[in-house]
Amino acid sequence: MTSRLDKLDLSLHLSKQQEAERLLAAQRRLLHLRLINAGLLGDGRVGPPLCVVFEGWDAAGKGGSIKRLVSRLDPRHVSVAQFAAPSPEEERHHFLWRFFPHLPGWGEMAVFDRSWYGRVLVERVDGLASQQEWKRSYQEIAQFERALALEGTVLVKIWLHISAEEQLKRFTSRQKDPLRRWKLTDEDWHNREHREQYLVAVEEMLERTDRPRALWDLIEAEDKRYARVKVIETVIARLEAGMVRSGIEPPPSRGIDFDAEL
Numbered sequence: 165m166t167s168r169l170d171k172l173d174l175s176l177h178l179s180k181q182q183e184a185e186r187l188l189a190a191q192r193r194l195l196h197l198r199l200i201n202a203g204l205l206g207d208g209r210v211g212p213p214l215c216v217v218f219e220g221w222d223a224a225g226k227g228g229s230i231k232r233l234v235s236r237l238d239p240r241h242v243s244v245a246q247f248a249a250p251s252p253e254e255e256r257h258h259f260l261w262r263f264f265p266h267l268p269g270w271g272e273m274a275v276f277d278r279s280w281y282g283r284v285l286v287e288r289v290d291g292l293a294s295q296q297e298w299k300r301s302y303q304e305i306a307q308f309e310r311a312l313a314l315e316g317t318v319l320v321k322i323w324l325h326i327s328a329e330e331q332l333k334r335f336t337s338r339q340k341d342p343l344r345r346w347k348l349t350d351e352d353w354h355n356r357e358h359r360e361q362y363l364v365a366v367e368e369m370l371e372r373t374d375r376p377r378a379l380w381d382l383i384e385a386e387d388k389r390y391a392r393v394k395v396i397e398t399v400i401a402r403l404e405a406g407m408v409r410s411g412i413e414p415p416p417s418r419g420i421d422f423d424a425e426l
Contacts, residue, residue, distance in 0.1 A: 167363070167367050168367065168370050168382065169325055169363070169366065169367065169382070172325055172382055172384045173384055174325070174326070174327055174330075174384050174386035175386070176384045176386075176387060176390050177386075177387035177389065177390050178387065178389040178390045178393060179389075180389065182389070183389035183390075183392065183393055186393045186397070187232060187392065187393055187396070189417075190393060190396040190397050190400060191232070191235070191236040191396060192236070193400055193417055194233075194236070194237070194396060194399065194400055194403075195236050195237060196415075196417075197211075197400065197403055197404065197407070197414060198237055198238075198241055198242070198273060200407075200412070200414070200415075201214070201271055201273075201403075201407065201412075202241050202271050202272075203271055206412075209412065210270045210271030211270070211271060211406075211407050211410060211412050212270065212316040212317060212318050212406045212407065212409070212410045212412075213267070213268040213269055213270055213271075213272055213273075213274075213312075213315075213316065213317040213318065214268060214272070214273040214274070214317075214318045214320070214399075214403055214406070215267060215268055215273075215274050215275075215276065215312070215317055215318070215319050215320070216233070216273070216274070216275045216276065216320045216322065216399055217276045217279045217281075217319070217320065217321045217322065218230060218275070218276060218277050218278070218279075218322050218324070219278065219279060219281050219285070219321070219322065219323050219324075220322070220323050220324030220325065220326075220383075220385065221324065221325065221326050221331055221362075222331065222335075222352040222355055222356070223326070223331050223334040223335060223338070223347075223348075223352070224324035224325065224326045224331070224385045224391075225324055225326075225385050225388050225391050225392070226277055226324060227277070227347075228388060228392060229322075229324065229383075229385075229391060229392050229395045230244060230275055230277060232392045232395070232396060233275065233395060233396055233399065234275060237273070241271075241272065241273060242272075242273040242274070242275065243266065243268070243272075243273070243274045243275070244274075244275045244277065245266040245274065245275070245276055245277065246277040246278065247262070247263070247276065247277065247278040247279060247282065248278070250262060259280065259283050259293075259301070260280055260304065260305075260308055263276070263279065263280055267312070267317075268317070270316070280305055280308070281305070281369060281373075283297075283298055283301045283305070284298050284301055284302065284305070284365060284368070284369050284373075285362065285365050285366065285369065286355070288365050289355075289358055289361045289362055289365055290358075302369075302372040302373060305373055306372070306373055306375060306378075309373070309375065309377075309378040310375065310377070310378070312378075313377035313378060316406075316409075316410055318402055318403055318405075318406030318407075319377070319378050320381065320398065320399050320402045320403075321373075321378060321379065321380050321381065322380075322381050322383055322395060322398065323366070323370070323380055323381070323382050323383065324383050324385040324391060324395075325382060325383065325384060325385055325386075326385050326386050327386060328356075328359055330386050331356065332356070335348055335352065335353070335356070370382075381398045381402075383395055383398070
């Protein structure tokens with residue numbers, strides 16, 4: 165059976181000019197919506213919490229996509245949290261515990277670089293969690309995300325997908341560049357060696373945690389320009405739908421997103 169990742173068209177791309185035009189439009193639109201949700205435009209009501217979760221292959225472009233997503237937003241209205249291996253203190257608690265302090269409240273936006281899905285990905289593949297633990301985690305994650313959604317949170321879950329060939333190309337490029345070499349670690353090479361195991365884990369993750377109010381958005385990231393634009397446009401679409409659910413009608417984009425005063 166063809167996997168969900170196999171169905172993605174990795175040939176999609178944008179020219180430099182296309183990226184610049186669509187990126188500017190999307191960034192200004194997101195800024196407009198963020199000001200509304202923060203209560204700084206409109207009738208003063210604050211909008212729903214927005215939590216954007218990034219997962220994907222190593223070197224798939226998470227950092228670059230996050231940079232473009234938040235670069236035009238006021239840093240007082242958005243936070244970015246990066247999650248690596250849990251600390252000894254964090255390991256003493258339930259695996260979801262360390263994420264709670266970073267969750268956004270009403271009128272706020274948070275971006276997660278990696279997330280609770282490490283439980284069913286790296287911890288599963290590397291044996292850092294027992295089979296009983298990671299199998300149980302699917303239900304725990306689904307319940308956790310359902311609770312967030314019922315509270316009003318707009319949860320955007322993004323998987324950035326690239327081919328094994330493109331990943332190797334990016335690894336090699338980083339290795340040759342002294343200013344980017346720090347981004348390539350032994351763990352990246354280790355994960356690449358276990359790509360087939362990760363593919364199985366990713367497909368099961370998508371199958372078991374894709375829910376109506378916690379959908380996965382799979383982004384074709386072979387072309388970085390295309391991926392960066394699609395990420396922001398996806399977040400905008402999810403946020404607008406969440407605003408409607410919360411009783412806030414997003415204004416149409418009719419040029420005001422480009423108003424100099426914004």
